[in-house]
Amino acid sequence: MSSNSSSQSPVKTTGLHIGDAAPGVAKVDPIIIADNVTRTFGGLKAVDVEHVEIPRGAITALIGPNGAGKTTLFNLLTGFDKPDTGTWTFDGTRLNGIPAFRVARMGQVRTFQLTKALGLLTVLENMKLGAQKQTGENVFSSLLKPLWRKQEVEIEERAMEILARFKLDTKKDDFAASLSGGQRKLLEMARALMSSPKLVMLDEPMAGVNPALTQSLLDHILNLKTEGMSVLFVEHDMHMVRHIADWVIVMAEGRIVAEGDPETVMQDAAVIDAYLGSHQDVDLGVVTGRISGEKTAEVEDLLAEIDAEVGLTDSSAYIADTPTDDTAKEEDTK
Numbered sequence: 547m548s549s550n551s552s553s554q555s556p557v558k559t560t561g562l563h564i565g566d567a568a569p570g571v572a573k574v575d576p577i578i579i580a581d582n583v584t585r586t587f588g589g590l591k592a593v594d595v596e597h598v599e600i601p602r603g604a605i606t607a608l609i610g611p612n613g614a615g616k617t618t619l620f621n622l623l624t625g626f627d628k629p630d631t632g633t634w635t636f637d638g639t640r641l642n643g644i645p646a647f648r649v650a651r652m653g654q655v656r657t658f659q660l661t662k663a664l665g666l667l668t669v670l671e672n673m674k675l676g677a678q679k680q681t682g683e684n685v686f687s688s689l690l691k692p693l694w695r696k697q698e699v700e701i702e703e704r705a706m707e708i709l710a711r712f713k714l715d716t717k718k719d720d721f722a723a724s725l726s727g728g729q730r731k732l733l734e735m736a737r738a739l740m741s742s743p744k745l746v747m748l749d750e751p752m753a754g755v756n757p758a759l760t761q762s763l764l765d766h767i768l769n770l771k772t773e774g775m776s777v778l779f780v781e782h783d784m785h786m787v788r789h790i791a792d793w794v795i796v797m798a799e800g801r802i803v804a805e806g807d808p809e810t811v812m813q814d815a816a817v818i819d820a821y822l823g824s825h826q827d828v829d830l831g832v833v834t835g836r837i838s839g840e841k842t843a844e845v846e847d848l849l850a851e852i853d854a855e856v857g858l859t860d861s862s863a864y865i866a867d868t869p870t871d872d873t874a875k876e877e878d879t880k
């Protein structure tokens with residue numbers, strides 16, 4: 547595997563899989579291996595994953611249209627929901643049936659949206675929660691009664707160190723609710739790092755982030771990899787996926803329909819089908835920009851409709867041809 551990163555043109559980690567890239571393909575060094583994972587709500591099979599492996603030391607994006615089952619799979623893998631069937635291992639240890647707080651203790655953490663309750667804690671208090679491995683009530687009582695003074699000091703030092711990296715140290719005493727959308731995302735990520743995870747799972751890290759903070763967030767995610775962590779993130783922002791993901795897994799209707807490096811996956815017919823769904827009667831070449839020519843008003847309307855449906859800022863950019871480094875840079879500065 548080769549790996550490196552920089553904010554301008556991150557070097558992708560390659561050589562992650564064994565054999566042809568296809569749904570369920572084996573990885574050279576998987577950190578998660580899951581088999582026959584299903585989750586049904588009423589009559590609906592929200593997740594139906596036969597086999598999937600998440601590569602270690604790489605940034606993996608989990609993409610797919612609304613309702614594809616991404617969040618449900620995330621919840622299952624992190625112990626926040628129980629599957630109907632399925633087994634999986636994290637770093638060689640069987641994890642199915644293990645509750646969320648123990649999953650986090652084993653080094654697999656996920657970011658959480660700042661809920662109302664967490665917004666009423668200060669930035670520093672939120673960080674301390676991360677150190678306590680998100681153990682619920684115990685965390686709150688430990689905040690009120692710090693029995694382990696030495697440990698408290700160490701935790702606070704670590705929190706301030708991480709906050710400084712995320713440029714949030716000056717806000718340590720502010721209520722988390724007073725942060726901007728982008729700063730909240732940074733805090734969510736900073737909090738996850740308090741437990742020195744091996745795998746960081748990010749749920750829509752770019753959602754609601756002001757363009758001014760986009761680059762900073764991307765850099766922080768790239769840094770996780772540089773520091774040896776693995777990253778799995780769910781995201782609708784395809785600019786981001788294309789720019790930083792080493793590997794992309796595509797879900798549709800609960801199943802994994804494609805896997806591969808970003809450039810290949812985004813030109814895969816199954817991926818285009820999954821996103822465009824009912825619009826298959828329209829010439830996809832025009833819609834995706836693969837066939838040049840004037841877009842009719844009808845196609846322009848359709849693009850806007852697709853953007854709204856899948857939450858993309860620019861659907862033609864998503865499935866368009868491979869960008870040059872320059873175009874990727876331009877996109878980042880938008």
Ligand SMILES: Nc1ncnc2c1ncn2[C@@H]1O[C@H](COP(=O)(O)OP(=O)(O)OP(=O)(O)O)[C@@H](O)[C@H]1O
Nearest residue numbers: 587588590592610611612613614615616617618619
């Ligand atoms: N708790 C639940 N009860 C009933 N149905 C649910 C529940 N959670 C998810 N679903 C259904 O399962 C399917 C998959 O949902 P999920 O949220 O996992 O998709 P997603 O790919 O994360 O979508 P999005 O990108 O919109 O967040 C959807 O049809 C959803 O309505």
